[in-house]
Structures are given as C-alpha cells and as structure tokens.
Amino acid sequence: MHNEPTPSVELREFGVGGRITLSVMADDFVDVILGAIAETPRDGLTVETDPISTWVTGAEQDIARYVSGLIAAASRGGRHVVATVMLSRGCPGEITCERPDRPPVFSEAPLTVPTTGVDAVAQWALYPLDDHGSPERSADHMRDIYAAIDDAKASGTFVGSDHYVTRLSGDVADILATITAAWASVGRTVAHVTTHATVSVNSPSIARTAEASR
16 A cells, blocks of 8 residues: 655646647548547546647546546557657746745656557656756756656666657557656656657558568
C-alpha cells in the first residue's frame, strides 16, 4: 500500500493535463474518432473535445489510461491511426498560476496502464522547461532526458534515437506508460515539464517493409 502525499495544490490548478488529436486515414474517420471518444472511459477526468483536439485533465495515471484507451479504440478496426499527444505539468498557460515552493507529488503509486493488445510505434520528446528545479536539486535538462531514455530502455519500449526524438515501439499501453511515467517523474523536481509524442498504429509503411523482407 502507498501512503499518498498531500499536495499543496490541486491537479487542475497546477495544470496537469494534455491534448490529443486523432487522425484516421479512412473515409469513415468521423465515425471512428467520435466512436472512440464515446467508448473510452473517462473516470476521474475532465474531458473536453473541440474541433481540433481533445483536452483532458486529472491524475497522471488516469490521463495515461485514457489516452492509451482512446488510441486503441480508434485503431482496432485496422485503420491507419496517428495520434498527436501533448502532456503538460505545471501551470504556465493555465488560468491559475501561483506555483508552490516545490513541484507537487500527486501520487506515489507506480504508473500502470492496462494492456490493449494494439501494437504501435511512436516518436517521443521530453521537455523540462524550468531552469531552477526544486529547492534541493538544481535542474539539469539533459540529465532528466537521459534518465527517461534509460527508463524506456529498461521497459523494453525503446527502439532508437533520431533527430529530436526517441523512437518507441510496443503495445499502446506500454508506450503511454513510458511517456507518462517519464513526464510525471521529471515533474517531481522541475516545476514545468511537457512531453510530446506522435503515435502511429497500423502504419502501411510497416506492413510494406514486412512484406518486402519475406
């Protein structure tokens, strides 16, 4: 059992949340996107969809489960789906922006995401944005980024590094767990951290490469 901390601010106040945009390469993309949004559980979250993206705020673990479930739901029909995901932790850009002395920890529980059975590939980047960190520990952006990459390697989702991004592969749930765990972990010592990922499912280029290698 984990003794949960008592944060000095609420999740919504601190700007913990994200945006996701689904792109479905099929004629029935409207039905696929709206169907996925309708069927994905949103327990404990605030979710709002506009003409461009879906905004979600709540606990980091619940956000990871929602985004993973949403991508999987849109992908199960076999269509090529690309999801653009941006997560932010820290209040710049939010209405309330009185930051506490140190970044709040909202949960000590390990971050887990239920397996979806949907394989994906992703390009991921992590951005620790503040230059002061916590009172006990000065910020070091590359230290935090390299630590996140090491964690991705340990989790088995790491594939390699390209210009500006780290490549990930695996079940959608494992990819989202890797991304969200790094984002939340860095957020314990850096007051404002964002992460960005492009997640692709059922990519025709992967299928074509597999056929060519036979």
